[in-house]
Amino acid sequence: xxxxxxxxxxxxxxxxxxxxxxxxxxxxxxxxxxxxxxxxxxxxxxxxxxxxxxxxxxxxxxxxxxxxxxxxxxxxxxxxxxxxxxxxxxxxxxxxxxxxxxxxxxxxxxxxxxxxxxxxxxxxxxxxxxxxxxxxxxxxxxxxxxxxxxxxxxxxxxxxxxxxxxxxxxxxxxxxxxxxxxxxxxxxxxxxxxxxxxxxxxxxxxxxxxxxxxxxxxxxxxxxxxxxxxxxxxxxxxxxxxxxxxxxxxxxxxxxxxxxxxxxxxxxxxxxxxxxxxxxxxxxxxxxxxxxxxxxxxxxxxxxxxxxxxxxxxxxxxxxxxxxxxxxxxxxxxx
Numbered sequence: 001x002x003x004x005x006x007x008x009x010x011x012x013x014x015x016x017x018x019x020x021x022x023x024x025x026x027x028x029x030x031x032x033x034x035x036x037x038x039x040x041x042x043x044x045x046x047x048x049x050x051x052x053x054x055x056x057x058x059x060x061x062x063x064x065x066x067x068x069x070x071x072x073x074x075x076x077x078x079x080x081x082x083x084x085x086x087x088x089x090x091x092x093x094x095x096x097x098x099x100x101x102x103x104x105x106x107x108x109x110x111x112x113x114x115x116x117x118x119x120x121x122x123x124x125x126x127x128x129x130x131x132x133x134x135x136x137x138x139x140x141x142x143x144x145x146x147x148x149x150x151x152x153x154x155x156x157x158x159x160x161x162x163x164x165x166x167x168x169x170x171x172x173x174x175x176x177x178x179x180x181x182x183x184x185x186x187x188x189x190x191x192x193x194x195x196x197x198x199x200x201x202x203x204x205x206x207x208x209x210x211x212x213x214x215x216x217x218x219x220x221x222x223x224x225x226x227x228x229x230x231x232x233x234x235x236x237x238x239x240x241x242x243x244x245x246x247x248x249x250x251x252x253x254x255x256x257x258x259x260x261x262x263x264x265x266x267x268x269x270x271x272x273x274x275x276x277x278x279x280x281x282x283x284x285x286x287x288x289x290x291x292x293x294x295x296x297x298x299x300x301x302x303x304x305x306x307x308x309x310x311x312x313x314x315x316x317x318x319x320x321x322x323x324x325x326x327x328x329x330x331x332x333x334x335x
Contacts, residue, residue, distance in 0.1 A: 007062070008035075008043055013055035016040065020053060071108060072116040082113055086132040089277050090303055092117075097310040114140075134277060156245045160234050160255045160264050167232050173197040173320055174231035177268035178218065180209065180240055181275060188285045191217055192275070193233070194268035198317040199305055201271045203297045205285060215243035219250065227251055234265045274300055 012033055019029045026044070030037040047058035072079045085095045092113035099107045120129045121138055130138045166172040173195065181190040181203070189209050193202045206217050222230045232253045235241040244254040257264040278296045279288070301317075304310040 008039070010055060010059045013043070013058050016043065017053050017055045020044070070116050070119065071112060078108065082108070082116075083132070086113075086117075088303070089274070089299055091134045093306055094304050094310070097306050098304040101304070101310040134274070136277070155242060156254075158253075158255050160257050163232055163234065163253075163255050167196065167234075170196050172231070174225075174227075174229045176222075176230070176233045177265040178233050178235050178241065179265065179268045179272060180214075180238065181272045181279070182281070183279075183285060184282050185284055185286075190275075190279070190285070192268055192272055193218065193221060194271045195229075195313075195317070196267050198320060199267065199271075199308060199313040200317045201275075201297060201300050201313065203275070203293075205293065209240050211240055211242040214240045215246040219246060222247065222252065223250055236262055236265065271300065274303075 012035075015033060016029055019032060024032075026040050027037050030040045033040070043058070044053055047053065047061050049057065072082060081099070082092075082095055085098075086092070090098070092110040095113060096106075096108050096110040114133070117129050117132055118140065121127060127138050130136050163175070167175040175196045177194045177196060179192050179194075181192050183189065187209060189206060191204050191206050191214060194200070195202075202221055204217055204221065206213050208214075218233070222233075230250055230252050232255060233244070233247060234255045234257065235244060236257050237259060241256075247254055262269050275296065278299070279285075285293075301314040302312050304312050308316055
């Protein structure tokens with residue numbers, strides 16, 4: 001068997017400093033530490049300064065010499081995999097989770113990815129790296145946000161707390177959340193409908209933000225779905241959803257969040273936040289072709305989600321549709 005070497009500890013470095021300050025020779029220090037004289041000599045040569053040997057400084061220098069960069073610095077293949085998916089709009093957590101799902105084991109943590117990106121910003125002063133992150137922030141931490149003042153819709157208004165219980169647990173498909181994704185340019189908006197079970201997102205560009213066109217557009221989107229895929233829709237209190245009751249003809253129940261409580265429809269709020277990565281508020285929608293807009297929505301629906309076990313909304317949605325189709329082909333029981 002070969003000789004086993006151990007790194008000098010901070011306690012040993014403190015002892016070296018104490019003994020040398022007391023006038024002990026290198027051989028005497030080595031004997032006390034049960035180390036070879038050459039080991040002590042190398043330690044003093046590497047980490048001594050003009051002010052002598054300082055154990056804390058020596059410990060920091062030794063740690064810096066051993067650091068070989070993060071895993072993404074050392075592994076080119078893994079770095080390319082991670083950066084490619086971050087470029088596609090995936091979050092670090094989604095990248096790490098999907099990689100674990102594909103490999104059958106944990107390969108890298110999302111925290112390692114975050115640290116790698118922020119290290120590039122700090123070292124290179126290249127702030128373009130921040131655009132690989134979900135919120136494109138150059139520094140970690142929360143930022144304060146100003147809330148809006150939605151107008152309460154009173155016609156046939158029902159609170160979200162009256163929703164059926166199966167809408168809350170997300171186990172039953174057919175419960176939706178709706179909202180408008182607004183932009184800086186006047187009258188530009190995107191209608192978003194988010195299915196709570198599969199996290200599927202349907203987005204469309206209405207010709208107007210008025211209540212009647214919005215209601216008509218929602219009817220056209222939801223009408224083709226079978227009844228078990230259109231049970232409820234939850235909105236905020238914006239006046240654009242004042243004609244929500246037109247959906248009742250499709251057998252859809254409508255509910256509203258409490259005032260200043262958008263978190264009560266957190267699914268669609270999260271979806272809009274993700275769509276902002278490719279469609280920021282400053283975007284001029286008139287310059288975005290329909291094909292490109294459809295690609296943005298498709299990218300969202302094909303991004304793995306932690307809450308879905310790192311499957312994608314499109315995969316969960318497709319599995320559910322096929323499941324219901326298979327059930328519908330079963331012959332009815334005999335009388």
